Amino acid sequence: MQSPSPDSPLSIAFIVRDPLPPIRADVLTLFGAEMPRYGVHTELVGQGGSEAPASPWPAGGMHVVGSLRSRFASVCSPLWDLVGLWRALRKQRPHCLQVRDKIASGVLGRVMAALLRVPFVYWMSFPIVEGFEVRRDDIARRERGVKGRLKWAAHALRAWASRIAIYQLVLPGARHIFVQSDAMADWLAAKGVERARMTAVPMGVDAALFDRATVAPVGDARLDGRRVVLYLGRIAQSRKSDFLLDVAARLREAMPETLLVIAGDAPSSDEMAWMRREIAGRGLEEHVLLTGWLPQRTALGYAVRAEVGLSPIPRGALFDVSSPTKLVEYLALGIPSVANDIPDQKLVIEQSGAGLCVPMEAGAFADATLELLNNPERAGQFAMRGPTYVKSHRTYDILGRNVARTYKKILME
Known part of the structure; x- marks a missing residue:
């Protein structure tokens, strides 16, 4: 295919793992709003199941085939993606084909x-x-008997086949x-991928959406008269979300008027029930407010009533290479923050000077939170620095400019 001219519009056929319509900012905002400003358009392909x-x-265009809520989704997704891709190709011939976080469809994408x-x-x-390997090992630890061994074997096979596919077929062909x-x-360079x-x-924010001046605080009376501490995001056992409750218990002892607001949902009803049991088992019903899923504007309304934002992310192979959104969101809203030392969070804290970085230990998190609650002058300095840093480094208009430049370079080669 002939390379496009530098000023001609570009089209990407984009197979995504997340449910459609997209809700993640690095798809919705980056590709839905920012990329078109630079003449980069996308034909999204994937499965339904989003709450948007x-x-x-x-x-x-968006080509939705199948649903991630189907019990057969993990098996059928590559076939559904093939059908969706065919529909996208009938509409127009793309300048490149991109796959996000899918392995079997990654192989399909390379072939197509x-x-x-x-x-x-x-x-x-x-x-x-x-992630598949962690799930395999969890099954080995927790499940016994013939059923457990069969389940482990299935997950072990998936992990083995996926490792071959991604590291020997997909990434070398990209x-x-x-x-x-x-x-x-x-991390990938250490595995032999050319840097x-x-x-x-990294994850960013929509500058207009996370402008504190435009966010109306919620009128939830349960927050009145409390020192509100916030966790904004999903909860899950794999994320060790019960760590938040260990922090809340320590805050209750030192400052009984504190209230930890966990503004977010779990990936399943079982996970949400687990979190509610953990709260009750610790006797924290008066000190932890678990909201469940909220519309984004409502969640931000809770956020701006908080004095401190928490971002604990477990260390390890899965999360050390991540770029968490919540810390950047706190900073954009002018919320002083406490985060642990995964590389991206440590970098953001060091560059912004808008929070405290501590190990993911309940005592360290509680002490850092109390430092900000008891030191309004320092907390105020952090609150002023956060939005300035985000506007200079982590908004999607800034990130979008770099991504668009990369696409033009790729397609001009």
Whole structure:
């Protein structure tokens, strides 16, 4: 396929892992709003299942085949993606084919890109293979008997096949690889992936959405008269979300008027029930408010009533290479923050000077939180620094400019 001219519009056929319509900012904002400003349009391909209302994709087209809520989704997704991709190709011939966080569809994408004679690009926001291996090992520890062994064997086979596919077929065949962080790029480089073929795109925020002046605080009376501490985001056992309750218990002892607001949902009703049991088992019902899923504007309304934001992310292979959104969101809203020392969070804290970075230990988190609650002058300095840093480094208009430049470079080669 002939390379496009520098000023001509570009079209990307983009197979995504997340449910459609997209709700993640690094798809919705980056590709839906920012990329079109630079003449980069996308035809999204994937499965339904999102809680977002159905609406046209403003940056091109959206081809939804199948549902991630189906019990057969893990098996059928590659076939569904093939059908969706065929629909996208009937609409127009892309300048490149990109796959995000899918392994079998990554192999499919590489083959289809070769047939179309267009570049194949891979977007890795999470180490999926290593996630499969963690799940395999969890099953080995927790489940016994014939059923447990069969379940372990199935997950072990998936992890083994996925490792071969991603590291021997998908990544070697990608002209370029977008990764979540510099730490992820370094991690893949240690596995033999050329550093020059990777671009780090950390998580950012929509500057207009996270402008504190435009956010109305919620009128929830349960927050009145309390020293509100916030966790904004998903909860899950894999994220060790009960750590938040260990922090809340220590805060209760030192400052009984504190209230930890966990503004977010769990990936399943079982996980949410687990968290509620943990809260009750610790006797923290009066000191932890678990909201469940909220519309984004409502969640931000809770956020701006908080004095401190918490961002604990477990250390290890899965999360050390991540770029968590919540810390950047806190800073954008002018919320002094306490975060632990995974590489991207440590970098943000050091560069912004808008929070405290401590080990993921309940005592350390509680002490840092109390320091900010008891030192309004220091907390105020942090609150002023956060928005300035985010506007200079982590908004999607800034990130979008770099991503668009990378696409133009890839497609002009």
